[in-house]
Amino acid sequence: MLPQDPERSLYQRIYDVVRHVPSGRVTTYGRVARIVGGISAQMVGFALAALPNRPDGADVPWQRVINAQGRVSPHGYGFGTVIQKELLEGEGIVFDAEGRVDLEQFGW
DNA sequence: CGGCTGACTCTGG
DNA sequence: TCCAGAGCCAGCC
Numbered sequence: 001m002l003p004q005d006p007e008r009s010l011y012q013r014i015y016d017v018v019r020h021v022p023s024g025r026v027t028t029y030g031r032v033a034r035i036v037g038g039i040s041a042q043m044v045g046f047a048l049a050a051l052p053n054r055p056d057g058a059d060v061p062w063q064r065v066i067n068a069q070g071r072v073s074p075h076g077y078g079f080g081t082v083i084q085k086e087l088l089e090g091e092g093i094v095f096d097a098e099g100r101v102d103l104e105q106f107g108w
Numbered sequence: 109c110g111g112c113t114g115a116c117t118c119t120g121g
Numbered sequence: 122t123c124c125a126g127a128g129c130c131a132g133c134c
Contacts, residue, residue, distance in 0.1 A: 009131085009132085010130085010131060010132090011131080011132080028116090028117090029115080029116050029117080030116070030117060030118095033116085033117095039129085039130070039131085040116075040117080040128075040129040040130065041116040041117055041129080042114075042116045042117080042128090042129055042130070042131095043116090043129075043130060043131065044115090044116075045114070045115045045116050046113085046114050046115080046116090046130085046131070046132080047115095047131085047132095048115055049113095049114060049115050050114090050132075050133095051115090062115080065115080066115090067115080067116060067117080068116075068117060068118085069117090072115085073115045073116075074115080075114095075115035076115075080115075081115085084115090098122095
């Protein structure tokens with residue numbers, strides 16, 4: 001399997017990986033970073049942060065990407081986090097009392 | 109072309 | 122559980 005097209009920008013490749021996350025499952029920034037290869041977890045976070053600005057991110061299930069602690073990172077003005085949790089619960093993801101997800105169970 | 113920005117991870121206390 | 126510091130790198134003015 002050839003590596004992803006170098007023509008595509010890094011962001012595009014990250015979105016590609018995120019799009020592969022099935023409904024009802026979540027993955028972490030670090031995990032996506034390793035799949036894409038050669039980038040740090042931060043790059044994934046930045047790529048998702050730019051999603052609203054990029055037409056290529058229209059169909060990217062960004063809500064399925066959380067941090068390594070199984071938590072939803074505080075982003076946006078604080079509202080995006082709530083939305084993300086709602087979306088995940090709608091897909092069957094369960095949060096514990098502390099708002100964490102069991103990656104052992106729901107991790108991709 | 110220089111500088112700023114950012115939704116992370118890991119380790120240690 | 123919370124907090125701080127260091128490493129990380131592409132994209133956008």
